[in-house]
Each structure stands twice: as C-alpha cells, then as structure tokens.
Amino acid sequence: MYLTQSLHRAVQQGPDQVATVFGDRVRTNRDVAGRVARLAGALRALGVEVGDRVALLAHNSDVFHEYMYAVWWVGGAVNPVNTRWSVKEMAYSLGESDTRVLLVDDAFAPLVAQLRELWDGLDAVVYCGSGPVPEGMAGYEELIAGHEPVEDLRLGGDRLAGLFYTGGTTGFPKGVMLSHANILASAHSLIVSVQSSVRGGRAMHCAPMFHLAALASWCGQTLVGGSHLFMPGFEPGAVLKAIGERRPTSTMLVPAMIQLLVDHPSVGDHDLSSVERFSYGASPISETLLTRAMTVFPRAEFAQGYGMTEMAPGVAALAPEDHRDPPLLRAAGRAIAGVDVRVVDPGDVEVPRGTVGEVVARGANMMLGYWNKPEETADALRGGWMHTGDAGYMDEDGYLYIVDRLKDMIVTGGENVYSAEVENALATHPAIASSAVIGVPDPTWGERVHAVIVLKPGHTTTPDDIRAHCKTLIAGYKAPRTCDFVDTMPLSPAGKILKRDLRKPHWNTTTRSVG
Structure with missing residues (x-):
C-alpha cells in the first residue's frame, strides 16, 4: 500500500479528467502527474532523501495536492504546519522534526526570517505564492519547470508518510508518526463504513488541510476517483458561491461551519443540490441544526466522524441512517470497519x-508513535491500544458516547486546545497569581476557551489584555475568549483545582458535559 498509487490509477483510467480546481486554475490528472514527477525531481535536487521531512506552511490550494504526492514520490514524509500557530510553535515543530525544506505561500512568506532565526536548520525555502519570488527562496513554478521528471519510488506500507503535530498536555506539540498503511487503512474504513466520498465525485476542501480530518477527506476522494476543489479557507459566502458554481459532491466541516452556512443571508441565492455527503466532526450536531441543514442541502446525507490524529484519524462514525434517529445525534457513532473500540477502567x-x-482503540490505522517521544508513545499505546484520553460509555448497540475529556482538551471550532498550554501562557502574565482554563459552551464554536483567574494582590488587568498577552505566546484560537476573576479556586484535598466545579455552572443546562 503506497499513497501515490491513487495518482497512477487516476492517470491510467482518466488522464484528461479534471483532478484539481483552485480559483480559475483547473488541472487534469495528466497535468498533475507530470508536475508531481518534476516537483519530486526538484525536491531531490534540494537534498530530500528517503525518510526526510518536507513541510508546507500555506493556506489550502492545489499546491497541497502536488506537494503531498511529490514528497511521497521521493520517499519523504509530509509535515504540514498548522497555519494558526504562533511563529514559535511553527519553529518548534520544524526544529523538533529536523525539517530541512519548507514550502510557503504569500500569507506566510513574511514569517520566514523569524522562522530561520528560531530554527537555523532550514536548507531551502520554496515560495509557492503568486507574486515575485522573495530573495533567498526558490520559486515553486521555476523548480517544476527547471527539473526533469523522476520515477516514483513507490515506497509505502509501514514507512513514515507524515508527521502531524498535535497539541501536547505539557504545552509542546507532539509529532504523530503515520505510515502509508495507517492513512490508507483509515480512508478505506471510512469509505466502507459511511461512504464518506462519492465515487467519481468532487470533494470540496475548505477546512484546513493540515488537519487529519481534511487530509482523510482528500485521501478518500483520491481512492474512489474524481476531483478536488480547494478553497483557501472557510468563508461562508465564498463556500456557498463555490458550491453553486463548481458543484462539489462532498465536503468535510465542523458543525460550527454548517451553522454559518445555513445562517448566511445569501444561502437561498445558490443551487446547493450537488452536495451528496456532509462529513463533520469535533462535536455532535444538534437536531435543530441538522433539520435546517437537511432543508438547505436537500440531497445531502450527513455522517459524523469521531477520531484523533493518532488514529489517522478514524475511530467511530455516526452513519447517515443514524441521523434519522434523533436520540442517536448525541452519539459519537460506532466503531468503523477494521477498528476495535473499547471502554476501559x-x-x-x-x-x-x-x-x-476511557475510550481506547486499535487497528491498522493506529499511529507508529510520537516522534522522538518513546515514553509518551509507550504510555499512549500501552497494551497495544491507543488510549484516547476521552471518557465515554458504550450502549448495548455499540454506539459510543463521549462525556468528558480526561486530558482537559477543549475543542473550539474544530481546533484542539489543551488547557495546560494556555495555563502556561497565563502564568507569565505579571498580574496573574493562578489560573484554570476550561471549555464552556459556545453557540458558534461549540466550545470556547475560558479562563478562571486569581489576581495577585494589588494588581488589575482586563480580559482583552489577557487575551493579547496570550496571543504573543500561543496561537490566537488558544487564547481565552472570556475570563472570570475569582478570589479563590475550588480545591481538592490534594490541593488540585477542581475543574469540574468550575465547569458545572456553564454546562448544567446542557445534556452533555463537553462540546
């Protein structure tokens, strides 16, 4: 099993069929394969060898499609950088993974100087934007035009295909190592379990491609054939317009995005009938929102995915038929094909x-481990099962329900935020004596990051000041959106802050204890 096989198959069976659409740029399978082979030659000339990591820091575009194939073509491993991180976090992931080649677009080219200061191991930076090539960088199109195509090494199986950084409970991201077999196994399982991709259809990618959920959607469409519509990001009006004009058949969103689509004032101005599949994750969907979405997208079936980066990412899924049974809308779903799921003490x-x-899972999609973290790998994979850190229960029919997070992880707008990371940032504020960070319900984001703060005697500050301070240290989406100032924290006999007591006032009117 190797990930470039889907491109070879596409060229064999439909060389002149559309492969990618980005803005006004449309490329066929034959076009893409030729460009990938030349880009692979360029990467080799830049020193990329088998097993080397190659990073991409960019908004969604057809470059993602070519980048991933080209890196795998030469036996390398992709390392897509979280575009919402701070520069320090980006540099940490590049340095920790010993990434030597980085691709950047227009939005992130201005950060290269800072990245080089923080990680001096970058041997080459490739500019894949639309303007003049900045000094000190190589041009993406010039590299493709200037290099001869090379043969695909067709390496796969248990070889490293990618490093995908996820938040860490200690405040440092962890590089999840996924093999070709891991990624393919997850994609196959989702196709079998919930028909996540439409055969010969067109997948629209507006969730950020550095996320495993978005990459899984991309991989699924490559396996069943068809094309890809890349959106730079999620902007509701632009997405609705693209659906009406470009006619995608499937997409992957979080419920907050679906809410923004159905609420948009122009929603009735577009023909949205092309969409047949809506995959969503990060949080369950409400019956009210589902009913509205089904009206707006009359041909669409909805499927929820529950998973994690470490499972590439599939664990369980709530199938379209389950969405016709309202009580099941609170469930995360049932184990997907090829994955064992248990709830353990x-x-x-x-x-x-x-x-x-605790929810644990295992399957052919389970990660190889965490990059350079053998102890954390052994702990997470103890007994041969991936320990998710999520607390849940399973009913008699095998439906899994998530009720809390053992690791205090907050999911806001589809992004994972670990409270310890935010608390570390808060601890550096001169006015703060102690803090606790929790997730509280939010109508737009599912959960929002909320800080409970005890100030030092004689000090004052404001929520805006705290948010601005945190944004200098961590990504903006991790910074607290709201704050409470208290005199004391509720403590356990052991002196630990009782976060369940802090959460209770915010969640006591909901049926779930997490978003």
Whole structure:
C-alpha cells in the first residue's frame, strides 16, 4: 500500500479528467502527474532523501495536492504546519522534526526570517505564492519547470508518510508518526463504513488541510476517483458561491461551519443540490441544526466522524441512517470497519455497557508513535491500544458516547486546545497569581476557551489584555475568549483545582458535559 498509487490509477483510467480546481486554475490528472514527477525531481535536487521531512506552511490550494504526492514520490514524509500557530510553535515543530525544506505561500512568506532565526536548520525555502519570488527562496513554478521528471519510488506500507503535530498536555506539540498503511487503512474504513466520498465525485476542501480530518477527506476522494476543489479557507459566502458554481459532491466541516452556512443571508441565492455527503466532526450536531441543514442541502446525507490524529484519524462514525434517529445525534457513532473500540477502567479492563471509562482503540490505522517521544508513545499505546484520553460509555448497540475529556482538551471550532498550554501562557502574565482554563459552551464554536483567574494582590488587568498577552505566546484560537476573576479556586484535598466545579455552572443546562 503506497499513497501515490491513487495518482497512477487516476492517470491510467482518466488522464484528461479534471483532478484539481483552485480559483480559475483547473488541472487534469495528466497535468498533475507530470508536475508531481518534476516537483519530486526538484525536491531531490534540494537534498530530500528517503525518510526526510518536507513541510508546507500555506493556506489550502492545489499546491497541497502536488506537494503531498511529490514528497511521497521521493520517499519523504509530509509535515504540514498548522497555519494558526504562533511563529514559535511553527519553529518548534520544524526544529523538533529536523525539517530541512519548507514550502510557503504569500500569507506566510513574511514569517520566514523569524522562522530561520528560531530554527537555523532550514536548507531551502520554496515560495509557492503568486507574486515575485522573495530573495533567498526558490520559486515553486521555476523548480517544476527547471527539473526533469523522476520515477516514483513507490515506497509505502509501514514507512513514515507524515508527521502531524498535535497539541501536547505539557504545552509542546507532539509529532504523530503515520505510515502509508495507517492513512490508507483509515480512508478505506471510512469509505466502507459511511461512504464518506462519492465515487467519481468532487470533494470540496475548505477546512484546513493540515488537519487529519481534511487530509482523510482528500485521501478518500483520491481512492474512489474524481476531483478536488480547494478553497483557501472557510468563508461562508465564498463556500456557498463555490458550491453553486463548481458543484462539489462532498465536503468535510465542523458543525460550527454548517451553522454559518445555513445562517448566511445569501444561502437561498445558490443551487446547493450537488452536495451528496456532509462529513463533520469535533462535536455532535444538534437536531435543530441538522433539520435546517437537511432543508438547505436537500440531497445531502450527513455522517459524523469521531477520531484523533493518532488514529489517522478514524475511530467511530455516526452513519447517515443514524441521523434519522434523533436520540442517536448525541452519539459519537460506532466503531468503523477494521477498528476495535473499547471502554476501559484505569486497569485497562473493559467496563460493562453504559459505564463511563476511557475510550481506547486499535487497528491498522493506529499511529507508529510520537516522534522522538518513546515514553509518551509507550504510555499512549500501552497494551497495544491507543488510549484516547476521552471518557465515554458504550450502549448495548455499540454506539459510543463521549462525556468528558480526561486530558482537559477543549475543542473550539474544530481546533484542539489543551488547557495546560494556555495555563502556561497565563502564568507569565505579571498580574496573574493562578489560573484554570476550561471549555464552556459556545453557540458558534461549540466550545470556547475560558479562563478562571486569581489576581495577585494589588494588581488589575482586563480580559482583552489577557487575551493579547496570550496571543504573543500561543496561537490566537488558544487564547481565552472570556475570563472570570475569582478570589479563590475550588480545591481538592490534594490541593488540585477542581475543574469540574468550575465547569458545572456553564454546562448544567446542557445534556452533555463537553462540546
């Protein structure tokens, strides 16, 4: 199993069929394969060898399609950088993974000087934007035009295909190592379980491609054939217009994005009948929102995916038929094909149905491990199962329900935020004595980052000042959107802050304890 096989198959079976659409740029399978082979030659000339990591820091475009194939073509591993991180976080991931080649677009080219200061190991930076090539960088199109095509090494199986950085409970991102087999196994399972991609259809990518959920959507469409419509990001009006004009058949969104689509004032001005599949994740969908979405997108079927980067990312899914049974809308779904899911106690013994415990999973899509973190890998994969850190229960029919997060992770607008990371940033503020960060319900983002703060005697500050301070250290989406100032924290006998007590006032009117 190797990830470039889908491109060879596409050229064999439909060389002149459309492969990618980005703005006014349309390329066929034959075009893409030729460009990929030349880009692979350029990467080799830049020193990329088998196993080397190649990073891309860019908004969504057809470059993602070519970049991933080209890196795998020469036996390398992709390392897509989270575009919402701070420069320090970006540089950390590049340095920690010993990434030597970086591709950047117009939006992120201005950050290269800072990145080089923080990580001096960058041997080459490739500019894949639309303007003049900045000094000290190589031009993407010039590299493709100036190099001869090379043969695909067709490496795959358990070889490293990519490093995908996820938040860490210690405040440092962890590089999740996924093989070709991991990514393909997850995509196959989702296709079998919920028909996530339309055969011969067109997948629209507006969620950021550095996320595994978006990459899984891309991979699924490559496997069943068809084309890809790349949107630079999610802007509701632009997405609605693109659906009406470009006729995608499937897309992957988070419920907050679906809400913004159905609420948009121009929603009735576009023909949205082309969409047949809506995959969503990060949080369940409400019955009210589902009903509205089904009216706006009359041909669409909805499927929820529950997973994590470490599972490439599939664990469970709520199939389209499940969405016609309102009580099941609170469920994360049932184990996808090829994946075992259990709920266990602290001793890793499976608990009775209906009993809350930790959700664990295993399958061919389970990660190789965390980059350069053998102890954390051993802990996460103990007993041969991926320990998700999520607390949940399973009913008698095998439906999984997530009720809390053991690792205090907040999911806001589809982004994972670990409270410890935000608390570390808050601790550097001169006015703050102590803090606790929790997720609270938010009608737009599912959850928002909320800080509970005890100030030092004689000090004052404001929520805006705290947010601005945090944004100098961590990504903006991780900075607290709201704050409460309190005199004391609720503490356990052991002196630990009782976050469940802090959450209770915010969640006591909902049926779930997490978003």
